[in-house]
Amino acid sequence: MTRIALVTAFPPSTGSLNEYGFHLANAFAERADVEKLIILADQMDGVGEALNLDDKIEVRRVWRFNDWSTPLRLAGAIRQAKVDGVVFNLQTASFGDREIPAALGLLSPLLSRLRGVRSGVIAHNLIDAIEVEKTAIGNNAWRAGLIRMAGKLVTHLLLKAHYVTVTLESFAELLESRYRARNVYMVPHGTFPGPEVEVMPMERRDLIVSTMGKFGTYKRLERLIAAFTVVRDRYPDRGMVLRIGGTDHPAAQGYLSALQDMHAQDQDIEFLGYIEEAQVAPFFAASRLAVFDYDSTTGSSGVLHQAAGFGVPAAYxxxxDFIDVTEREGLSGFHYKPFDEASLSKAIEAALFDTVCADEIVRLNLAVSEALPMATVAAFHAGMLQQKRSGSRQIRPLSMQSV
Structure with a gap:
């Protein structure tokens, strides 16, 4: 039996990857070889909705976003938890949107290993794979260059964990070629389980277009709203609605409220704010199309996987990284020319009214989603944590079919 710590943002929280942490935790708790799972989670302001968690799961809120003391807090919490291994569920800004606290937090896997605790990392994105010029700091060349340099050092140190998994094959290839890493494994994102929802044929669904995310930087809404408006005005009597779920990106506070004020008179555009975990499935299942209009990507899209798993076709x-998801994971969708409003409006129109094609995309994506549930992801990590080898470069790849 194994005691595992999982370092992650955890709901109720707006921290990045909190939904992934929730579903991974549940998958660990379902395993007979896991005795106890201790979530080392982010601290919150206020009290959110209580979660119904397995008796094996204990949540300890020990670190705070943008806090320089996070690595010390985590090191102490891991020591007190007396665990056999720890999994870090991370992206580059998990611990902060300021460079120093974000980088310090990412040293935690190395500190854990130095204390003799077997440590694994789920790296949802990499600094090397981010188009920094398209982020909030892209107009500051000096700062962007500094982040690139610091990012390489942090990546080297992150790879000092016993093992690292990435969600895209291109990430694994980058780490192996650029950093000569030998402890990296490609484990796809996995599909979130959810409540049973009826996957209705397209022709029975209302003309609802949905999107979800943290908006204001490389995920913006102006182009989507304009493209939606073009299609809606072409079919004025069809009752089309655009539903926007999510929050501001930490680096773009006030973005959504300003946009909502701008479109306050448009009854066909709804700003729903943060979507609670229990509402994600009905949010997507009621839609005829989900749109993810990004200027760049920073990893395998969790919301795209959610949309696929809940039976709604997507346009992107x-x-x-959307190329990896499409060509290597096998997800399908309605594609359009990047940064092109007219192309996006054509994709929206095709998705809404070509119901035969949309139904086929739903069928294919559900099959892909069912092929890699979160239970398989948890099984991989449980197996890796139970290995007793001391040198990360001695670890040999595991076959996903064996877990």
Missing amino acids: PLIG
């Missing part, structure tokens, strides 16, 4: 540009 074939750029960056």
Whole structure:
């Protein structure tokens, strides 16, 4: 039996990857070889809705976003938890949107290993794979260059964990070629389980277009709203609605409220704010189309996987990591030319009214989603944590079919 710590943002929280942490935790708790799972989670302001968690799961809120003391707090919490291994569920800004606290937090896997605790990292994105010029700091060349340099050092130190998994094959290839890493494994994102929802045929669904995310930087809404408006005005009597779920990106506070004020008179555009975990499935299942209009990508899109798993076709540009998801994971969708409003409006129109094609995309994506549930992801990590080898470079790849 194994005691595992999981370092992650955890709901109720607006921290990045909190939904992933929730579903991974539940998958660990379902395993007979896991005795106890201790979530080392982010601290919150206020009290959110209580979660119904397995008796094996204990949540300890020990670190705070943008806090320089996070690595010390985590090191102490891991020591007190007396665990056999720890999994860090991370992206580059998990611990902060300021460079120093974000980088310090990412040293935690190395500190854990130095204390003799077997440590694994789920790296949802990499600094090397982010188009920094398209982020909030892209107009500051000096700062962007500094982040690139610091990012390489942090990546080297992150790879000092016993093992690292990435969600895209291109990430694994980058780490192996650029950093000569030998402890990296590609484990796809996995599909979130959810409540049973009826996957209705397209022709029975209302003309609802949905999107979800943290908006204001490389995920913006102006182009989507304009493209939606073009299609809606072409079919004025069909009752089309655009539903926007999510929050501001930490680096773009006030973005959504300003946009909502701008479109306050448009009854066909709804700003729903943060979507609670229990409402994600009905949010997507009621839609005829989900749109993810990004200027760049920073990893395998969790909301795209959610949309696929809940039976709604998606429209997205074939750029960056969306290419990996499409060509290597096998997800399908309605594609359009990046940064092109007219192309996006054509994709929306095709998705809404070509119901035969949309139904086929739903069928294919559900099959892909069912092929890699979160239970398989948890099984991989449980197996890796139970290995007793001391040198990370001695670890040999595991077959996903064996877990």
